Every structure is written in structure tokens, then in C-alpha cells.
Amino acid sequence: MKKTASFLLALMFVFAAVTPAAAAGGAKVPPADGTTARALRFREDGSFKILQLTDLHKSDGDAYEDVNNCLLNELAKTQDADLVVITGDIAMSGTRDEIIANIDEIMTPFANASIPVAVVFGNHDSESGLISREELMAIYNTHPNSISVDEGALLPGCGTYTIPILSSSGDRLAFNLWMIDSREYDEQGRYGAVTPEQIAWYVHKSEALQAQNDGKIVPSLMFQHIPVPEIYDALLEVNRFTPYAVKRIYTDDRYYVVNPDNINAGRLAEYPCPPYENNGQFDAVAARGDVLAMFFGHDHSNTFNITYRGVDLVATPKTNFEGYGVDRGARLITLNEADTSAYETHLVRFTSLYDLNDLNPASLISSGIRLNSPEFKTIVAVNFFHLLFRLQYFFATTLVEAVTGMKFDY
Structure with missing residues (x-):
């Protein structure tokens, strides 16, 4: 299977290299290659808004079903998003029919608001074994607003692809989104890691996009469920008795807090849970220099935005009320066509969404x-x-x- 995937990957990039990057009127946009979603576009005013949801953990018999559905509807109506990205652990238990119904409840509010939705999977989505990632992706793609991609045999896993964002005039590629399947678990039951094949795909496609963009790097964001191991390099190692210190996963005696010199916003409220294995994903991203920020879910209570080696590592807390966590809501990311070297982001908390003063019960x-x-x-x-x-x-x-x-x- 890996040899087949490697051959198909090589063939894909040969095809991409010889295919004119053109659309109507000679627009310079990426060619279809099996790992590219439908292109989106900056608005006429030059803005583009991405709403990140994560860790919905939607299941049959959810005790918070009413308020969770209410929250999704409110986010769809109020945030004026151009794209919703859901970063894993979405609808993950029950019978096949129950999972289909839960996915429908997630997708419908955004379909009603005509907002495209792109998903990547987390460690729990297909954990039950009742339904595969490929089957889940097919279910999401029955919805008219889904732009998610199943890359098939091209890469390991399911749901590693790009989303091109064209200029407001539609004649060139202005920005790119990397959607990465961060896998499930390794053979020892530890959290999964992005594979060497996926990393090679990222490097080759990033280089191809640069070549199609007159040699200039295409600025990008990257979305995946599980954070990279380098998150601990970005934190500050401290004594175990230091206030707010969290113990490093896979160790017994190493403790960390945020580094005040590189944190932009947010908090470290629980220990991050990256994979045990490190296949070099972050090194590749840092070396290419096209990714402004990597956005993760997985750790329900973390909200930090930390800069490390020129890349922002951004944790988004759990969106709804099923499962543990304190902050509930979403993350809004705003791009500006006039300056694609930067982005703005803030959390849309449940309490602020409903105008609740969360420190005053009255x-x-x-x-x-x-x-x-x-x-x-x-x-x-x-x-x-x-x-x-x-x-x-x-x-x-x-x-x-x-x-x-x-x-x-x-």
C-alpha cells in the first residue's frame, strides 16, 4: 500500500508540474490534483473569515444536545464566516444512522447560512471501528456545503488536502489552507503522528505552489487535530512546584508553563498531547516558511497562541459542552488580502456569544x-x-x- 501511495504521489506532482495553472481568463490557480478542494475567494473588501470548531464529540443521547445545537446555529448566524473548519473528534459514536443524523445536525446550520465546511479528523472519529474515516468523509460530502476531500490512495489516512483562496478578483492564488489528517494512534496506543508520506506531500506541493506563484511563497495556515511534539520546545520547563505547571505527556518528571517571551495570547490549562513519534512535520513547516500558524484542537482547555521558530502554534478549546473543558465556543480567524503575511484571531466564547457575564450569576x-x-x-x-x-x-x-x-x- 505504501509503495502504491508513493507512486501515486510522485505521479500527482509530475502531473501538477506539466498542467497549466490556469482558469477562466488565464487565472493562476492550482490545478486539480486529487488533494485540492474547491477554491474559495477573498471578499470584495479584501477580507476572509475562517471559523474553527473543534472536539464537538457529538454522540447519540448527548445530555447537552439542545444547547450544543443552539450554539452551532448561533455561530452560523452571527460570525459572518466565509469558511468553517472543524478540526476533528466531531461525530464519533452510535450506530451508522445515528452518526449520519449527528453529522446532519452539525452541517445543516452552516448549509442554511451558505457557509462552506471543511473537516479533518481526530483520534476519536473512527475509533469505535463501526465506521471508517473514508465512510465518514463520504457522509460529510453528501452535504452541499462540504468542500472536504478524500485523497484516496494518494496518501495515508483520509482528509489531507489544500483549500486555495483566490484573490478578490479571482485571477490568482492569494492564500492557501493546509488540512492535515493527524491520524489516530500508533501501535502502542499513543497518539498518532503525521506520516513521512504526508510530510513529503506537503513539501512538494508547497514548492509547486511557489513555482506557480512566480517563485513567491504562498502564505498559508495549517489545520489539524493533534498538536506537534515541538509544542513542548515552545514552552518553558520549570520545577514541578511552579504555579500552573503541567506535566509533560509520556514523562514522569518534566513540567512546563507558558514562556512569557513567546506567548501572544491565551492560556496553558492542561498538558498538551502530541504524538510520541516525531516524523519531522514541524521542521518541514518551519523550513518551508509558508505557514503563518498551525491550529490544533485535541486538548479541550488550552487556548494559547505561541510563536516558535517563526510559526504560531495555536490551541483552540472545545466548541460545545459534551466532554471536559472550561471555555466553550470557537475561534474566528480573519485574513486581509492587502497583507497576507499576517492574520487576526480571537475566541468566540459561549458566554460572550450570549452576552453573559460569566463572573456574575445575576x-x-x-x-x-x-x-x-x-x-x-x-x-x-x-x-x-x-x-x-x-x-x-x-x-x-x-x-x-x-x-x-x-x-x-x-
């Missing part, structure tokens, strides 16, 4: 949010439950910062 009553809607009681009940955790964070971190000067939130 605001749940006084805010007047959706008082006549059927989901109001659910919103109040769920938020009040999670309010208790947020209050603990608030008072504990305020005390530690006052005593030690160390910050938890940046």
Missing part, C-alpha cells in the same frame, strides 16, 4: 438573552454549571498572580 437573569426562546433554560443551566469552574479559575489565578506575579491568561 447577569444570567438580568441580561434578557433569548428569554422567550425554548433553549433559554438550557443555556442558563449549562452556563451556571460551568460558571462554578470559571469562578475557581478566576479566584485562584488572581491570588497566584498577586503573590508571584505569574499570569495564567495572556
Whole structure:
């Protein structure tokens, strides 16, 4: 299988090299090669907005089904996104029919808002063995707003592809999105790693896009579920008794906090869970220099944005209420065609989405949010439950910062 994949990969790049990168009117856009999604486009005002959701963990009998569906509908209606990217652990348990129904509940709000959706898978999506990644991708692609790609035998896994973003005039490739299947588990049951074949594909395709762009690197973002092992190199190793220190996965005696010299925003609220094996994905990304930032899910409570070797490593917390976590919501990423060397991003938290002051329980009553809607009681009940955790964070971190000067939130 690997030999077949390697041959097909080589053939793909030979084809790409000899195929004119042209569209209507001679537009310089990437050729179709089996790993390219339908091209999107900057708006006339030069903006492009990406809404990242992650770790929905949607399952049959979800105790929070009403509020989770409400949250997705609210995000679809209010965030004015040009693309929704869902970075894994999406709809992952139940019978085949139940999984199909759950995927439908996820995709429909964005279809109703005419927003394209692209997915990559996490370690849990096909973990049950009841349904494969390929079958899941086929189900997502029955929805008219899905632009996800199953690359077939070209690469290991399912769902490693690119999304071209054309200029507002539509005549050139202005930006690129890398969608990476970060796999499931290795043979020892540890978190999976992006394979050498996928890394080679990234390098070759990045070089091909540069060649088609008059020798200039095409600025990009990269999305995947599991973070890269280098996240620990970007953190600061400390004594185990240091406030906010988290223990490094796969070790017994190494502890880390965020490095105040390279953190841009957010927090480290739990230890990151990258793969045990390191096949060189981040080294390849850093060497190519086209990726501004890598966006991950997987670790439900982390929200950090850390710069390491010229690349931002960005953790997005769990979107909805099924499973552990404190912050609930999504991440909005805004691109500007006038300056594609940078991006803007912020979290769209559940509490801010519904105008709730999460440190003041009285605001749940006084805010007047959706008082006549059927989901109001659910919103109040769920938020009040999670309010208790947020209050603990608030008072504990305020005390530690006052005593030690160390910050938890940046």
C-alpha cells in the first residue's frame, strides 16, 4: 500500500508540474490534483473569515444536545464566516444512522447560512471501528456545503488536502489552507503522528505552489487535530512546584508553563498531547516558511497562541459542552488580502456569544438573552454549571498572580 501511495504521489506532482495553472481568463490557480478542494475567494473588501470548531464529540443521547445545537446555529448566524473548519473528534459514536443524523445536525446550520465546511479528523472519529474515516468523509460530502476531500490512495489516512483562496478578483492564488489528517494512534496506543508520506506531500506541493506563484511563497495556515511534539520546545520547563505547571505527556518528571517571551495570547490549562513519534512535520513547516500558524484542537482547555521558530502554534478549546473543558465556543480567524503575511484571531466564547457575564450569576437573569426562546433554560443551566469552574479559575489565578506575579491568561 505504501509503495502504491508513493507512486501515486510522485505521479500527482509530475502531473501538477506539466498542467497549466490556469482558469477562466488565464487565472493562476492550482490545478486539480486529487488533494485540492474547491477554491474559495477573498471578499470584495479584501477580507476572509475562517471559523474553527473543534472536539464537538457529538454522540447519540448527548445530555447537552439542545444547547450544543443552539450554539452551532448561533455561530452560523452571527460570525459572518466565509469558511468553517472543524478540526476533528466531531461525530464519533452510535450506530451508522445515528452518526449520519449527528453529522446532519452539525452541517445543516452552516448549509442554511451558505457557509462552506471543511473537516479533518481526530483520534476519536473512527475509533469505535463501526465506521471508517473514508465512510465518514463520504457522509460529510453528501452535504452541499462540504468542500472536504478524500485523497484516496494518494496518501495515508483520509482528509489531507489544500483549500486555495483566490484573490478578490479571482485571477490568482492569494492564500492557501493546509488540512492535515493527524491520524489516530500508533501501535502502542499513543497518539498518532503525521506520516513521512504526508510530510513529503506537503513539501512538494508547497514548492509547486511557489513555482506557480512566480517563485513567491504562498502564505498559508495549517489545520489539524493533534498538536506537534515541538509544542513542548515552545514552552518553558520549570520545577514541578511552579504555579500552573503541567506535566509533560509520556514523562514522569518534566513540567512546563507558558514562556512569557513567546506567548501572544491565551492560556496553558492542561498538558498538551502530541504524538510520541516525531516524523519531522514541524521542521518541514518551519523550513518551508509558508505557514503563518498551525491550529490544533485535541486538548479541550488550552487556548494559547505561541510563536516558535517563526510559526504560531495555536490551541483552540472545545466548541460545545459534551466532554471536559472550561471555555466553550470557537475561534474566528480573519485574513486581509492587502497583507497576507499576517492574520487576526480571537475566541468566540459561549458566554460572550450570549452576552453573559460569566463572573456574575445575576447577569444570567438580568441580561434578557433569548428569554422567550425554548433553549433559554438550557443555556442558563449549562452556563451556571460551568460558571462554578470559571469562578475557581478566576479566584485562584488572581491570588497566584498577586503573590508571584505569574499570569495564567495572556
